[in-house]
Amino acid sequence: MEDITISKAVIRRLPRYYRYLGDLMNEGVERISSGELSERMHVTASQIRQDLNHFGGFGQQGYGYKVEYLYHEIAKIMGLDMASHMILIGAGNLGQALAKYTNFRTRGFLIEAVFDKDPEKIGQAVYGDMKVQDIAGLEEYIRTHQVDIAAIAIPKEQAVPVADRLVKCGVRGIWNFAHTDLAVPDDVIVENVHLSESLMGLSYRLKNSIREKK
């Protein structure tokens, strides 16, 4: 059984551990103590030990963490050991940027189809030989392909009905860039990226000189 009591804060830190461990591997570092990792990441060593203990604690007293082993374990925990099949709704500027972003692909997040309702966009090449499809064919596509995650990059008025269509077809993961909250059943996971709100948060902190804590 997976432990589902892990706090959101720990989950949010996992990708950051993964990134630092990947950098260490690239530098040829084979093992690292929680103290050294702490210095690099500007997180306390006890926090690191606590966080990684949630996942079985891969460290050994006096030896530290095996970088490559821990990297792959965290990848497995996050589900990165298997490819995620993705579709993208919206071939506007942001959608195009997401479709072209090769970093996602190298981590196993594969955007395999792009949909839009704009006749001018339909048929256009987005990435390699992947062309924008008519959103009218969304249900048919999902019926005939594995879709783990749908990214939504369309205006907020259109996002709500599109999310409903995705959920009805059984899509369980939604990466939402639309500037609205999506109401979905309990077994559907939504991850929001609200860019305007991120910018407003920065504006607030600038105005009030509040530093983000790690």
Next chain:
Amino acid sequence: MEDITISKAVIRRLPRYYRYLGDLMNEGVERISSGELSERMHVTASQIRQDLNHFGGFGQQGYGYKVEYLYHEIAKIMGLDMASHMILIGAGNLGQALAKYTNFRTRGFLIEAVFDKDPEKIGQAVYGDMKVQDIAGLEEYIRTHQVDIAAIAIPKEQAVPVADRLVKCGVRGIWNFAHTDLAVPDDVIVENVHLSESLMGLSYRLKNSIREKK
């Protein structure tokens, strides 16, 4: 004096209040009780009262909140009553999408210059008559223009030295899309948008069926 003890969680919720209040205004709603707002936002009424009390508490017993007034007060708190002058480093796919995103402009976040080091991109039009400038001219531009926020949308290896240059020129707000942490002095505010990490978080929650709490 501003109260700087406000928790990160409250600050993160402010843009969401702002969004809901804006939607209410568009619907012609003039006032709303914390109870009604609670139902819409799926947040408890007591949380709403608590949150808004941080900022002086704009509600009146038995009357509720004046939507437009509260909307403008939150805008002021977040610094949205004054335009933010922005520059963008990186005219790749993501940079182009950010430069073209009109939602930022309507909220007073004005991207006024775009820089890149790629000779093929320099001189290209990005938005209206705004053209990509050579990043060699970054310091000169900042010396002669107000720059409140710099958005960084370049590969991580380049992001660290560019952030150093920005900080040396006195830029105090950095909106960082590069997949790395930036070490900056205490008086510089960095807001990170790590898209890959957001996707990994979604992947983790999908694998372990963890719903995001509001």
